Amino acid sequence: MKQLPEDLVSIRLTVNGVVRSLDVHPGETLLEVLRGRLRLTGTKRGCEVGECGACTVVLDGRAVNSCLVLAVQADGAEVLTVEGLAREGALHPLQRAFLEHGAVQCGFCTPGMLMSAHALLAQDPSPTPDAVRRAIAGNLCRCTGYQAIVDAVLAAAGEANSS
Amino acid sequence: MTAPRFARPRTLDEALALLAADPEGWTPVHGGTDLLVRMRMGMAAPRGLLDLTGIPGFGDIRVEDGQVVIGAGATHAALAADERVRTHAPALARAAGLIGSPAIRNRGTLGGNLANASPAADTVPPLFVVGAEVALRGPDGVRWVPIEDFASGPGRTVRGATDLVVAVRFPAQGREVRSAFERLGTRKALAISKVSVAVAARVEADGTLREVRVALGAVAPTVIRARETEGVLEGAVWGGEVARAACDAVRREARPITDLRAGEAYRREMCGVLLERAVATIVDGSRS
Ligand SMILES: Cc1cc2nc3c(=O)[nH]c(=O)nc-3n(C[C@H](O)[C@H](O)[C@H](O)COP(=O)(O)OP(=O)(O)OC[C@H]3O[C@@H](n4cnc5c(N)ncnc54)[C@H](O)[C@@H]3O)c2cc1C
Ligand code: FES
Ligand code: FES
Numbered sequence: 001m002k003q004l005p006e007d008l009v010s011i012r013l014t015v016n017g018v019v020r021s022l023d024v025h026p027g028e029t030l031l032e033v034l035r036g037r038l039r040l041t042g043t044k045r046g047c048e049v050g051e052c053g054a055c056t057v058v059l060d061g062r063a064v065n066s067c068l069v070l071a072v073q074a075d076g077a078e079v080l081t082v083e084g085l086a087r088e089g090a091l092h093p094l095q096r097a098f099l100e101h102g103a104v105q106c107g108f109c110t111p112g113m114l115m116s117a118h119a120l121l122a123q124d125p126s127p128t129p130d131a132v133r134r135a136i137a138g139n140l141c142r143c144t145g146y147q148a149i150v151d152a153v154l155a156a157a158g159e160a161n162s163s
Numbered sequence: 164m165t166a167p168r169f170a171r172p173r174t175l176d177e178a179l180a181l182l183a184a185d186p187e188g189w190t191p192v193h194g195g196t197d198l199l200v201r202m203r204m205g206m207a208a209p210r211g212l213l214d215l216t217g218i219p220g221f222g223d224i225r226v227e228d229g230q231v232v233i234g235a236g237a238t239h240a241a242l243a244a245d246e247r248v249r250t251h252a253p254a255l256a257r258a259a260g261l262i263g264s265p266a267i268r269n270r271g272t273l274g275g276n277l278a279n280a281s282p283a284a285d286t287v288p289p290l291f292v293v294g295a296e297v298a299l300r301g302p303d304g305v306r307w308v309p310i311e312d313f314a315s316g317p318g319r320t321v322r323g324a325t326d327l328v329v330a331v332r333f334p335a336q337g338r339e340v341r342s343a344f345e346r347l348g349t350r351k352a353l354a355i356s357k358v359s360v361a362v363a364a365r366v367e368a369d370g371t372l373r374e375v376r377v378a379l380g381a382v383a384p385t386v387i388r389a390r391e392t393e394g395v396l397e398g399a400v401w402g403g404e405v406a407r408a409a410c411d412a413v414r415r416e417a418r419p420i421t422d423l424r425a426g427e428a429y430r431r432e433m434c435g436v437l438l439e440r441a442v443a444t445i446v447d448g449s450r451s
Pocket of ligand 1: 049050051190191192193194195196197198199200215235236261262263264267270271272273274275276277278279283284285286326327328329353354355356
């Protein structure tokens with residue numbers, strides 16, 4: 001971290017496996033940097049006060065609200081966003097399960113849901129339905145009624161465990 | 164948001180030195196889950212952000228000299244999962260595990276919850292009943308303040324402008340003294356408490372309650388002790404008449420207001436309900 005003229009700060013982030021160096025304002029959020037500077041617009045901007053989960057990303061292995069993390073605080077960290085889930089054009093098993101179970105309707109909550117689910121499965125590969133519900137408790141969905149999302153996460157976990 | 168200056172000290176000494184040199188110029192930030200919301204809403208406009216996330220060990224939890232000592236940087240997720248906290252202060256582990264959402268608990272810290280001094284801060288009633296102290300460190304060293312003296316009003320604490328909250332400690336009382344926490348929000352996740360109740364007590368073999376402490380959140384300008392209720396429960400066996408008298412007492416002692424989250428009468432009533440649940444948890448736990 002280096003302080004530059006006009007109060008810009010140099011930071012280095014690893015985003016979806018790629019090292020990115022950039023100069024940011026101290027007040028800028030990780031969400032603003034991901035969307036505005038890195039053009040990674042999969043991460044959604046909802047409430048910007050921690051209440052909807054649309055902006056959820058995985059920061060050093062943990063789900064966080066990127067609207068409540070200063071970009072400067074993420075200096076040196078690893079960030080995983082929804083764009084980092086698919087590999088060589090193939091959807092991540094969680095993404096496939098969301099499609100198969102009708103867990104995506106308007107899709108606005110989906111990236112945040114996927115990242116909360118991803119962080120859960122990394123820590124707890126065989127979660128109970130209740131653990132899935134708790135993991136996505138900070139992610140609002142106004143379309144699906146949640147059950148399809150819970151089913152999708154459980155199916156993705158089951159698939160990973162049987163393969 | 165505007166562009167304040169920024170520092171991410173690597174040691175506590177460095178952070179304290181920056182703060183001492185220009186107390187008005189720096190606002191500490193840790194998880195940012197209160198401060199960034201306030202900035203977004205135009206309720207805070209820091210001139211400088213003093214980021215505490217770069218200080219190694221600032222969130223460490225240890226047991227030494229019969230005390231559990233928790234670094235101010237411990238996240239709610241860490242508190243909820245920690246075996247020592249779960250053993251010696253189950254009410255605190257439970258409260259931490261109910262805060263916000265997983266993402267909020269992954270960032271929000273104990274120090275931030277205390278410094279922010281909301282009357283509804285969920286870690287505070289548990290800290291009241293386990294007899295916690297808060298360590299403030301400034302240029303002249305560390306002073307330990309009893310948790311009951313720490314907040315002086317909504318959003319106000321006894322923290323000086325050159326102090327940082329650095330730790331919290333309470334006796335490692337094992338399972339001898341049990342504690343429980345109950346809260347009520349609009350829903351389970353992402354809801355600020357309308358009312359919260361923490362209770363600690365030792366339960367004797369015949370069920371007699373000793374060393375009873377009761378604290379109430381969100382029903383007064385700061386978290387408060389419910390001493391009349393404690394008096395009813397002290398030396399008594401939980402049940403029937405005692406339960407009724409205790410619930411009456413706690414409803415009298417609460418000093419709630421009506422705001423957008425709940426009405427005064429409802430809050431008062433719920434103090435009784437949550438007290439019953441919390442004491443029942445302690446008594447049931449002592450039998451298992
Ligand atoms: C969606 C949402 C839900 C929430 N739900 C709950 C809930 O259920 N229960 C609850 O109690 N709270 C809740 N909160 C509030 C918040 O998450 C907690 O108060 C949290 O503990 C704050 O910690 P932080 O590290 O994020 O603080 P910050 O936002 O980093 O700081 C908060 C304040 O404390 C000061 N500060 C921080 N650390 C220190 C320190 N070590 N020394 C001195 N000053 C310091 C800062 O200057 C600032 O004024 C919620 C917040 C959000 C956004
Ligand atoms: S945009 Fe971050 S939680 Fe709503
Ligand atoms: S699919 Fe529309 S908000 Fe969840």
